[in-house]
Ligand SMILES: Cc1ncc(COP(=O)(O)O)c(C=O)c1O
């Protein structure tokens with residue numbers, strides 16, 4: 001499998017090259033040249049596999065020319081060794097709703113599914129190729145801690161994580177800042193997640209800086225993140241249908257940076273029997289506005305009780321746009337230029353109709369999110385985190401929907417207490433989180449300030 005850029009300016013790359021490049025050198029995102037197709041017999045067979053064996057099957061065609069099976073296997077097996085549930089991503093029934101719990105990894109969010117794997121993959125590629133890697137990532141709260149826990153203490157790797165100062169939950173903040181390993185550098189920026197993501201992209205787009213400091217990406221900019229997330233769509237479908245290829249399911253996906261739902265879209269394109277993908281946003285609704293009206297236009301980022309989705313420029317949307325525009329790199333470049341210069345762009349009515357053959361979209365208010373947590377707790381005793389509640393609210397009244405549970409409720413204790421009147425305890429392994437010593441530096445939200453910090457740290 002070879003990888004190309006959504007902006008058409010990069011010669012086809014191998015999987016390893018794509019993983020190490022992170023953001024494409026022409027400013028686009030890397031995608032596979034084609035998608036492997038899965039037939040009914042394969043779906044039936046895959047439905048009987050363990051999560052790890054399924055992950056190997058799904059990933060193999062994307063990596064096989066580059067990473068032999070004997071090497072891939074331990075990377076995958078070890079990635080899920082620290083998950084607290086044998087099923088890795090169990091499907092649970094809560095009343096009429098099916099919930100795919102993606103939060104059983106070390107930092108209690110779905111990001112662990114991909115970042116435990118990516119940490120291992122980076123280590124493997126560095127051992128094979130030599131050299132070192134300096135990871136620069138932006139987070140609205142969950143990617144940061146999952147990435148830090150994926151690479152802490154690994155030799156040859158430093159990690160710099162930018163989070164929006166005082167806009168992540170106390171648990172999210174401490175999951176990052178209490179990691180005191182020498183290779184971990186936490187930076188709270190005086191801005192929002194979009195500012196952080198823009199800084200990360202600016203640093204990657206400074207090709208001399210990128211090369212000099214061997215920058216690596218842990219955000220869903222990195223293709224390996226998306227790849228690992230495709231797996232649980234196959235798993236969720238298999239658990240819900242018993243592996244019957246005639247049976248379709250829909251997925252409701254709480255969405256911010258469009259990484260998770262893009263993985264679902266790819267699973268569908270590969271042949272997974274998916275009916276609808278329900279794109280659920282909080283009031284930061286650039287994506288739901290796009291699906292409803294066909295115009296992708298920047299809004300102002302507003303803080304919500306689902307802070308990890310407080311995003312108004314959704315990085316992976318560019319990957320979907322590339323497909324929607326029939327893989328026309330110049331077309332994507334044009335749209336992205338309009339977004340940067342005029343704050344938005346629109347697609348034709350015909351293209352919008354095409355989007356709607358797959359996606360539904362719902363923007364969920366703060367009140368609806370709280371009401372959903374309250375109602376589900378009252379009716380079943382189950383506690384949703386606010387991000388998951390956005391997806392559950394968006395799926396209300398529909399049948400055959402799997403709602404992705406993207407975080408553990410204990411990460412967002414204030415919102416949960418507000419909705420249920422009860423506290424949710426952190427798992428025993430994290431009981432001392434709020435009293436551990438921390439390390440973090442507050443810096444202006446500018447590329448210059450972050451560059452200076454990287455240079456000074458690595459000098
Ligand atoms: C808990 C949680 N739910 C949902 C999302 C949205 O996922 P994505 O950015 O892949 O759309 C995020 C992060 O963005 C998150 O941290």
Ligand SMILES: N[C@@H](CCOP(=O)(O)O)C(=O)O
Pocket residue numbers: 138139140141142143144193218219220221256257259308309315
């Ligand atoms: N919600 C994310 C935002 C970053 O998204 P990513 O999937 O591109 O890493 C977070 O928690 O940081």
